[in-house]
Every structure is written in structure tokens, then in C-alpha cells.
Amino acid sequence: MFVLVEMVDTVRIPPWNFQRQLNDAIAEELNKKLANKVVYNVGLCICLYDITKLDDSYIFPGDGASHTKVHFRYVVFHPFLDEILVGKIKYCSQEGVHVTMGFFDDILIPPESLQQPAKFDEAEQVWLWEYETDEGAHDLYMDQGEEIRFRVTDEVFVDTSPTGPAAAATDTPAQPGQSTAPPAEGSGEKKEPPYTLIGTICEPGLGLLSWWNN
């Protein structure tokens, strides 16, 4: 689920933080820059693991702050392909079942990857599995808040950096990966999440935990 990513970056420490220990000031700046943000093609950054190397700090003309090149390792949420994960159902829509893990929200299980045969109940806005046994068909509802086990089949990274007139190719961190804050209301444009996971539950053992616990 989590990986360690080695990164190198230059950290700027403003003069009013000079009294602090360099390591602490740098750790704080790095967390401020990366925590809870998605880095393109890397994953959702959680927190700093450690600092492996600090190069010399420089002060440039016109700017009183110190700039230090830092080699560090960051804990990143980046499940590997085919990994099994457990989350909670956020809501269901025509696009499929939306799952959340609390710290990461953009997980989708498309209709073709649900346990077949599956049907969408328009009235209650919920997907259900029409489970056939000898006794007849049971409708197993996928209700909100239920714990669900799924397998990761795909990941989609979208580069959400602003495209200026001179489209610069810098890897700036994109918007925060999880959306417990209310989504952009009334802007009219659909914001693409920078990192989405596609999952499947079309295998024995996958789906709501309650389906498989005796």
C-alpha cells in the first residue's frame, strides 16, 4: 500500500526560521510542500520518512533566505497492481461504486467489474448483486458505509498543473489527494482528481466483507 520514494529538492528556509535546527526547519518545509498532495506518476504523499543527505546551504543575492539541496525519503501511498485493499463505500452512481479509504477518496469500481450479475437500483441509487442460489435470487445491496475488499486493476494520473501560455514542464505537486473538504462548488468546470484508482470485485472473496464472513 505504501512505498518509500527517494526525492531530491531544494528547500528554502526564510531568515526568521534560522534559529531553528536546520533538520527540523527542512522537515517542516518538506511536509508543508508535499503532505496530502499527489505527485504526478508517484502517488499520494503522506509524510517525511527521513533526510538522507543535506548539501551545503546557499544564500542568493536579493533573497535573504537560505537554499539547501536535500536528499530525502517520503512515505507515499501507491498501491501496486493487483494489490488487495479494504475500503468503505462512499456512494454508488451510474459510473460504478465509489470507495473511500478515509485518507484517499478517488477509488472507482466500474459496473463491469462488479460481481455479476449486477443491477443499479435507481430509486435507492445503489448497486446490487443478484446472487443466485438453489433457493432463488438474493439481492445483495452495496450500501453506503459498508466495508468492501477490492483488487486494484488500474491507476490514472492526471497532470493538473496549471497550463500557462508557456506550458512549463515542471512537476509541481497537484491539488490535495483527498477531498474531505467540500469540492469546488459552483465553478461549473469538472475538476479531475489527480490520482484515481480503478478496482474490481469480480472474484471470490472480493466485495462487501459481510458477504464472505461466516
Add this chain to the structure above:
Amino acid sequence: MEKNANAAMLSNYEVFKLLTDLKEQRKDSGKNKHSAGQQNLNTIMYETLKYLSKMPCSRQSPDIVKDFLTTMMPHKLTKAEKLQLLNHRPQTAVEIQLMVEESEERLSEEQIEELIQTVADALPGDPEQENAAPADAEMEEANEQP
């Protein structure tokens, strides 16, 4: 910013421990953590800890992880498979088949049962769940004690 996107895989326990230690450290720092810049770190730490504290990793320790990996050596599982077993603590054959690739070809039914038993012994389980377990399971254990 240069990066090496896959330096190492971390178990849930390692991340859980890191975040718990970081939380302790930040408790002492006082007013620093409420500044606007720190809000993202607070949010992600809170949510991730909330998620991880409900998983088996919250009951693990470095020794438990080390012993688990040593016990797993003869089963010849890949790193990713052992990691999933460690993170999820599967209790049924169906879960093992999900996490171990081609388990029908690599493991016989007895080996799968053995694996379930090893996992249950090596990794501590949820105390609430275990209290709800049928009484005969506890009686079996009592009979096995010397």
C-alpha cells in the same frame, strides 16, 4: 524535483509506527502545528492513523514482523504476497487465494490451512473478534496446552 519512485515497499505497521511517533513529537511542539501550512499534514496524519488503527498492523511490533517473515520463509512466497499477508492477516482460504498468485497450483489444500494457522499464530488478532469465536475453539487450545 528528482525522484526514484520505488525505493522500497513499506508495511502498514511501519507507516503506523512512523505516524504515531510523529504525532507524539508534534504534541510537544505546541502552537506550531495549527498554522495554515501544517493543516495538510494534520489532515493526512489523522485520516491515515484512523484507517490503520483498524487494521491488524495496529497490533504488531518489530519482533512480530520479524518472526512472521522468518516463519514464512519455507513457503516460498514473493515479497508482495508476504506483505499482503502481513497487512491483512487473512483468516480464510478464499482470502489466501486472493493474495497468493496461482495458489491452486503452488499450494495444496493442507498447505493453505497451514498458512492460515501460521498467520493466525504469528500475528495478533482483533481481541473483540476473538472473544466472539465459538467456545469449542478455545477448548481445543486448552487441550493442547501441556
